[in-house]
Amino acid sequence: MIEVKDLQKSFGEAHILKGITTTFEKGKTNLIIGQSGSGKTVFLKCLLGLFDYEEGSIAYDGHIFSKLTEDEKRNMRAKIGMVFQGSALFDSMTIAENVMFPLQMFTKQSKSEMQDRVDFVLKRVNLPDAHNKMPSEASGGMQKRVAIARAIVNKPRYLFCDEPNSGLDPKTAIVIDNLIKEITEEYQITTVINSHDMNSVMEIGEKIVFLKDGLKAWEGSKETIFRTDNEVVTDFVYSSNLFKKVRKMYLEENS
Amino acid sequence: MTYLHNIGAYFLMIVEMFRKPTKWSVMKQLILKDIDDLIIGSLGIVAFIAFFVGGVVTIQTALNIDNPLIPKYLVGFATRQSIILEFAPTFISIVMAGKVGSFITSSIGTMRVTEQIDALEVMGINSLNYLVFPKFISLMLYPFVISIAMFLGILGGMAACVYGGFSSLDDYIVGIQMDFIPFHITYAFIKTFAFAFILATIPSFHGYYMKGGALEVGKASTTAFVWTSVVIILLNYLLTQMLLSA
Numbered sequence: 001m002i003e004v005k006d007l008q009k010s011f012g013e014a015h016i017l018k019g020i021t022t023t024f025e026k027g028k029t030n031l032i033i034g035q036s037g038s039g040k041t042v043f044l045k046c047l048l049g050l051f052d053y054e055e056g057s058i059a060y061d062g063h064i065f066s067k068l069t070e071d072e073k074r075n076m077r078a079k080i081g082m083v084f085q086g087s088a089l090f091d092s093m094t095i096a097e098n099v100m101f102p103l104q105m106f107t108k109q110s111k112s113e114m115q116d117r118v119d120f121v122l123k124r125v126n127l128p129d130a131h132n133k134m135p136s137e138a139s140g141g142m143q144k145r146v147a148i149a150r151a152i153v154n155k156p157r158y159l160f161c162d163e164p165n166s167g168l169d170p171k172t173a174i175v176i177d178n179l180i181k182e183i184t185e186e187y188q189i190t191t192v193i194n195s196h197d198m199n200s201v202m203e204i205g206e207k208i209v210f211l212k213d214g215l216k217a218w219e220g221s222k223e224t225i226f227r228t229d230n231e232v233v234t235d236f237v238y239s240s241n242l243f244k245k246v247r248k249m250y251l252e253e254n255s
Numbered sequence: 256m257t258y259l260h261n262i263g264a265y266f267l268m269i270v271e272m273f274r275k276p277t278k279w280s281v282m283k284q285l286i287l288k289d290i291d292d293l294i295i296g297s298l299g300i301v302a303f304i305a306f307f308v309g310g311v312v313t314i315q316t317a318l319n320i321d322n323p324l325i326p327k328y329l330v331g332f333a334t335r336q337s338i339i340l341e342f343a344p345t346f347i348s349i350v351m352a353g354k355v356g357s358f359i360t361s362s363i364g365t366m367r368v369t370e371q372i373d374a375l376e377v378m379g380i381n382s383l384n385y386l387v388f389p390k391f392i393s394l395m396l397y398p399f400v401i402s403i404a405m406f407l408g409i410l411g412g413m414a415a416c417v418y419g420g421f422s423s424l425d426d427y428i429v430g431i432q433m434d435f436i437p438f439h440i441t442y443a444f445i446k447t448f449a450f451a452f453i454l455a456t457i458p459s460f461h462g463y464y465m466k467g468g469a470l471e472v473g474k475a476s477t478t479a480f481v482w483t484s485v486v487i488i489l490l491n492y493l494l495t496q497m498l499l500s501a
């Protein structure tokens with residue numbers, strides 16, 4: 001579980017996060033949604049400790065992150081898996097080496113155990129034979145999936161994904177969403193996902209936090225997001241006619 | 256103010272580089288790769304420059320001492336002194352600041368802008384140790400490069416001297432053995448180690464702490480080259496003052 005209290009962050013004059021309080025529960029897929037530029041990536045990077053913040057606190061299972069020593073922080077981070085918005089694969093390594101990297105760094109497994117695990121996760125992200133490609137030779141969607149494989153290979157306790165399915169075709173996107181949800185439940189991970197993909201919201205949004213102008217404008221789940229009459233949310237989520245219709249049908253069916 | 260801040264940050268980086276070392280099995284691979292990129296990869300250009308500049312040094316010396324009273328073997332002597340004392344350690348280091356330095360800054364800088372350094376940090380890896388320490392260790396082999404430069408410089412001088420007809424081979428060989436002071440070699444290698452440290456750390460600093468995108472990576476490489484050269488030249492002055500004029 002991750003508890004965030006009154007998180008505030010500025011870059012110089014620009015006040016990006018203006019006091020966000022929320023909790024992310026274990027074993028659930030938590031989604032952060034909001035317009036481009038609303039501060040989702042900044043929020044996630046604050047959670048990870050990659051950005052310093054002026055105000056507020058972040059607690060991982062009761063441990064307040066900013067109060068840990070440098071070494072304790074590093075040990076904590078070894079239990080974190082992160083998928084960056086731009087994938088951030090190591091471009092001097094092959095895809096298999098990228099995925100194997102966390103195992104090499106943090107486990108004492110033998111070469112063949114590591115290879116088995118790498119084969120297994122690469123199959124799970126639907127890349128069974130891309131082992132020897134370099135990241136620069138892979139398409140954007142493949143890179144995303146490799147990044148996900150790398151994030152989950154060492155069975156993390158916390159998983160952060162910054163737009164894991166942007167740049168993927170709808171079918172792969174759903175496979176990835178469900179994969180993340182399965183892993184979250186199976187290993188009881190605390191998962192936080194940044195997204196502006198409404199499909200994901202409807203599929204896996206067990207908890208949804210809506211950011212607007214640096215504040216939490218709304219909080220709920222995929223069930224309650226259909227019923228809310230909060231205009232800021234409906235304006236964003238149901239901006240396309242398709243989703244307007246979906247909502248109408250849902251409300252008619254469930255009324 | 257920013258200069259002071261940067262100097263402070265530079266020394267903090269050096270301290271941080273030795274903390275929380277990366278697993279040896281992984282570090283070993285990184286060191287071998289950096290030896291290949293930084294040392295082996297530089298041998299060709301260093302050999303080429305050393306040989307021909309050695310030749311030019313000899314020709315210039317020979318042309319400038321055309322007084323018949325000055326013995327011919329002085330050409331060899333002067334060549335040896337300038338190559339061992341200045342040309343190989345200092346001049347080659349400036350060339351390396353361009354070659355190795357810009358490689359280090361741009362490769363670390365690219366990792367910064369594509370969030371690869373963040374990815375390392377998020378995994379709980381000390382990214383400074385992971386990235387900079389292997390470069391520092393592999394550049395401890397830098398004196399080996401400089402020895403080759405010294406040898407080839409003197410050899411290039413010999414070729415130019417004999418084929419250009421400036422003095423006989425025997426005179427040149429007598430010259431390069433004349434009044435040899437072993438401390439000059441020690442002095443040259445003390446400088447070389449100091450420059451190796453600068454070559455590994457200043458370009459890394461500029462790459463690691465850069466902000467922005469691809470354009471800024473290019474700018475950082477240029478800045479790194481300027482600062483690496485400036486520090487090498489200043490350090491050269493200080494070390495020479497301290498070691499030779501005592």
Ligand SMILES: Nc1ncnc2c1ncn2[C@@H]1O[C@H](COP(=O)(O)OP(=O)(O)OP(=O)(O)O)[C@@H](O)[C@H]1O
Pocket residue numbers: 011016034035036037038039040041042043085196
């Ligand atoms: N390193 C930085 N320095 C200064 N400002 C920044 C920095 N990173 C982000 N910002 C600013 O913070 C704001 C929020 O950016 P952020 O990247 O969090 O948006 P986002 O919600 O992730 O958008 P997207 O959906 O497009 O990824 C933007 O106005 C951006 O300009």
Ligand SMILES: [Mg+2]
Pocket residue numbers: 040041042085162
């Ligand atoms: Mg973002």
